[in-house]
Amino acid sequence: MAEEAAFLRxxxxxxxxxxxxxxxxxxxDQSNATAVRVEPGDEARALIPHLDRLALIEVSFPSFRxxxxxxxxxxxxxxxxxxxxxxxxxxxxxxxxxMRRCGFDSFAPAAPIDAAVLQRSLARYPQPYxxxxxxxxxxxxxxxx
Amino acid sequence: xxxxxxxxxxxxxARVDEFRDQVRRRLAGEITEDQFKPLRLMNGLYLQLxxxxxxxxxxxxxLDSRQMRMLAHVARTYDRGYGHFTTRQNIQYxxxxxxxxxxxxxxxxxxxxxxxxxxxxxxRNISSDQYAGAAADEVTDPRPWAxxxxxxxxxxxxxxxxxxxxxxxxxxxxxxxxxxxLHDIGIRLHERDGVLGAAxxxxxxxxxxxxxxxxxxxxxxxDDLMSYLEAxxxxxxxxxxxxxxxxxxIKILLHEIGPDDYRRQVEEEFAQVKALxxxxxxxxxxRITAMxxxxxxxxxxxxxxxxxxxxxxxxxxxxxxxxxxxxxxxIVNISxxxxxGIPGDASADQIDVMADLAQRYGFDELxxxxxxxxxxxxxxxxxxxxxxxxxxxxxxxxxxLDLISDIIACPGLDYCSLANARSIPxxxxxxxxFADPARQRDxxxxxxxxxxxxxxxxxxHAGHIxxxxxxxxxxxxxxxxxxxxxxxxxxLGKITGPGFDEDGVVDAIERVTDKYLEVRDPGERFVDTxxxxxxxxxxxxxxx
Amino acid sequence: MRLITGNDLATGDVVxxxxxxxxxxxxxxxxxGDRAEAIAREEEAARRVNVPYxxxxxxxxxxxxxxxIKDRIRALGPTVRPDLTLKPADPAAGSWVI
Numbered sequence: 001m002a003e004e005a006a007f008l009r010x011x012x013x014x015x016x017x018x019x020x021x022x023x024x025x026x027x028x029d030q031s032n033a034t035a036v037r038v039e040p041g042d043e044a045r046a047l048i049p050h051l052d053r054l055a056l057i058e059v060s061f062p063s064f065r066x067x068x069x070x071x072x073x074x075x076x077x078x079x080x081x082x083x084x085x086x087x088x089x090x091x092x093x094x095x096x097x098x099m100r101r102c103g104f105d106s107f108a109p110a111a112p113i114d115a116a117v118l119q120r121s122l123a124r125y126p127q128p129y130x131x132x133x134x135x136x137x138x139x140x141x142x143x144x145x
Numbered sequence: 146x147x148x149x150x151x152x153x154x155x156x157x158x159a160r161v162d163e164f165r166d167q168v169r170r171r172l173a174g175e176i177t178e179d180q181f182k183p184l185r186l187m188n189g190l191y192l193q194l195x196x197x198x199x200x201x202x203x204x205x206x207x208l209d210s211r212q213m214r215m216l217a218h219v220a221r222t223y224d225r226g227y228g229h230f231t232t233r234q235n236i237q238y239x240x241x242x243x244x245x246x247x248x249x250x251x252x253x254x255x256x257x258x259x260x261x262x263x264x265x266x267x268x269r270n271i272s273s274d275q276y277a278g279a280a281a282d283e284v285t286d287p288r289p290w291a292x293x294x295x296x297x298x299x300x301x302x303x304x305x306x307x308x309x310x311x312x313x314x315x316x317x318x319x320x321x322x323x324x325x326x327l328h329d330i331g332i333r334l335h336e337r338d339g340v341l342g343a344a345x346x347x348x349x350x351x352x353x354x355x356x357x358x359x360x361x362x363x364x365x366x367x368d369d370l371m372s373y374l375e376a377x378x379x380x381x382x383x384x385x386x387x388x389x390x391x392x393x394x395i396k397i398l399l400h401e402i403g404p405d406d407y408r409r410q411v412e413e414e415f416a417q418v419k420a421l422x423x424x425x426x427x428x429x430x431x432r433i434t435a436m437x438x439x440x441x442x443x444x445x446x447x448x449x450x451x452x453x454x455x456x457x458x459x460x461x462x463x464x465x466x467x468x469x470x471x472x473x474x475x476i477v478n479i480s481x482x483x484x485x486g487i488p489g490d491a492s493a494d495q496i497d498v499m500a501d502l503a504q505r506y507g508f509d510e511l512x513x514x515x516x517x518x519x520x521x522x523x524x525x526x527x528x529x530x531x532x533x534x535x536x537x538x539x540x541x542x543x544x545x546l547d548l549i550s551d552i553i554a555c556p557g558l559d560y561c562s563l564a565n566a567r568s569i570p571x572x573x574x575x576x577x578x579f580a581d582p583a584r585q586r587d588x589x590x591x592x593x594x595x596x597x598x599x600x601x602x603x604x605x606h607a608g609h610i611x612x613x614x615x616x617x618x619x620x621x622x623x624x625x626x627x628x629x630x631x632x633x634x635x636x637l638g639k640i641t642g643p644g645f646d647e648d649g650v651v652d653a654i655e656r657v658t659d660k661y662l663e664v665r666d667p668g669e670r671f672v673d674t675x676x677x678x679x680x681x682x683x684x685x686x687x688x689x
Numbered sequence: 690m691r692l693i694t695g696n697d698l699a700t701g702d703v704v705x706x707x708x709x710x711x712x713x714x715x716x717x718x719x720x721x722g723d724r725a726e727a728i729a730r731e732e733e734a735a736r737r738v739n740v741p742y743x744x745x746x747x748x749x750x751x752x753x754x755x756x757x758i759k760d761r762i763r764a765l766g767p768t769v770r771p772d773l774t775l776k777p778a779d780p781a782a783g784s785w786v787i
Contacts, residue, residue: 067306
């Protein structure tokens with residue numbers, strides 16, 4: 001039986017355990033919360049004034065086909081968010097390398113992930129073509145310094 | 146043309162390894178078809194009517210003889226001896242086995258080819274002008290810019306699960322040979338105060354709801370282009386509709402919020418994105434541009450004149466050969482539309498012949514056109530006769546470029562699981578009805594385009610004469626459209642009225658062309674006559 | 690009659706349910722009746738077929754004839770390439786489709 005993981009984390013700090021509140025609740029009356037959950041249609045930029053107080057932002061993927069969460073992640077990282085950014089829901093092993101590039105650093109997939117397949121996926125591409133949120137040097141940077 | 150360096154090759158090799166692993170997991174039952182489908186589609190592998198179909202990318206339609214021979218080899222070894230060139234300048238194979246698909250990709254990677262993003266809800270193969278680098282009317286070769294966009298869009302981490310597919314075309318001439326304004330993003334390069342820049346058109350497309358792209362920005366320089374495109378795509382990824390597959394293309398977003406609001410959102414996003422430093426340095430465009438330097442033309446060719454004594458050769462010269470910007474050279478169009486043939490299909494042997502001709506007479510370059518033909522872009526005029534003679538022997542010398550039998554047709558219900566009607570048999574019947582070459586030449590430029598369903602892969606909205614196949618209570622039925630164009634005079638065709646059966650639509654087309662001959666002004670193209678006199682006379686001719 | 694059809698997972702070949710197995714030849718297809726959907730699910734789960742679906746067909750002397758032209762083309766092959774159909778020696782085979 002392959003080794004399977006139901007939760008993946010690529011951070012060294014202690015996992016944040018506080019349950020996430022919805023973005024609407026956070027903005028309306030729970031602005032002291034430190035964990036927020038963002039749905040695909042939510043306006044992620046509404047969190048920008050509060051990013052330094054948040055320890056966890058959970059981005060929901062109700063369907064693996066819905067790619068809005070990738071933009072959510074990049075917008076939050078571009079705005080300087082350094083806390084945990086978690087992809088939760090219908091997250092498939094083949095998507096995790098792309099999500100890592102968009103700034104996600106933890107994953108709560110609805111179905112467990114095969115650890116060996118994931119390891120191969122993450123190690124597979126030596127360098128990307130484009131600059132993204134993961135700090136990897138794009139090919140053009142390697143070509144021209 | 147572009148050559149991979151170690152980085153490009155490593156990325157393509159990694160993709161082959163990744164897909165091999167995905168196929169292995171599917172065959173072993175580790176993933177379901179529902180999970181595998183988006184993975185295989187992102188690598189151009191469909192499940193069609195008879196088998197798997199593999200679409201191989203031909204970036205901006207350019208390839209060399211070594212790559213062309215590989216396409217023939219794949220056709221021979223893994224398929225049934227032929228391939229089908231598509232309206233997005235790619236090639237597809239109809240009889241692929243899933244368990245052999247990784248081996249095909251391994252072979253393609255040895256000649257710098259792949260099937261990356263030839264399907265799926267991601268940024269597709271970048272298309273361009275088939276005369277790039279040879280046309281007299283271009284301000285620059287658009288392909289270096291297309292290559293820059295290819296690299297930016299390949300495995301873009303944010304834009305791989307878009308609401309729907311995303312097609313980009315780049316041209317650099319006033320004459321639009323790539324249907325630029327019918328793409329999700331169309332880019333036309335032009336010069337301002339000695340600087341090259343891109344006019345950005347967004348929201349064009351065919352399909353169920355055809356629309357012509359709006360100009361969103363008239364000038365973006367190369368050093369801002371990736372940031373600007375990233376902003377265009379991000380607005381779409383966030384706000385494009387995901388509730389209805391038929392409303393998910395960016396054209397619907399633009400239609401619903403309007404081009405002004407879309408432009409405002411893009412400009413706001415661009416201001417954010419520009420600060421991230423995602424644009425490659427000028428040295429990268431310069432590196433790519435150097436690889437597209439013109440070939441070593443012979444200045445002594447300038448005085449060359451073709452010998453027109455063979456009348457068949459002279460007809461082919463006039464119809465299929467176009468002026469080159471280099472004196473003494475010409476652009477050769479190889480028609481894949483023989484009368485009674487299958488538009489866009491070529492046998493492995495024919496593909497090899499074209500590769501040989503490119504190597505021997507064409508500075509080793511070939512192009513695939515959106516009209517499903519092949520181009521040898523740089524042929525010395527003195528060599529045209531030899532090229533033509535070889536094409537005659539291979540059954541590739543049909544002199545019908547842009548004539549009524551130069552038909553664009555999707556694979557239709559003979560191959561495609563989405564189709565409602567067969568496109569190819571209809572194309573064959575039309576070709577046979579108008580088989581007389583003199584009659585075709587008398588009709589002049591007449592772009593006829595056939596789609597076997599509403600998805601419009603056969604560009605029927607953009608045909609001077611368009612045909613749409615529909616399913617009417619289980620039988621094939623065909624609607625006729627007039628007045629479309631995918632060129633710089635872009636327009637969308639209008640339906641004439643009630644549809645026809647297969648023979649009925651051929652008759653209707655003939656009534657349309659007869660009416661055109663009757664009412665045209667001297668030298669007037671069909672589509673210009675239509676625009677001048679309107680639908681009514683044609684409608685009366687068709688329906689009486 | 691109700692037929693089950695799909696594609697072979699590894700080869701992509703069009704296949705038809707014969708009662709205990711899958712065949713490329715529609716002449717061997719059987720009426721799966723009310724059990725058709727359940728059989729399709731079971732066979733797909735076992736990866737003996739890919740993307741199966743159930744179609745209506747008429748029993749004829751020459752074997753089952755699918756109600757829809759799309760499935761008749763799947764059963765024979767492309768009408769524009771008789772040489773690549775399952776009946777390459779029969780030039781009239783294409784007329785069965787229409």
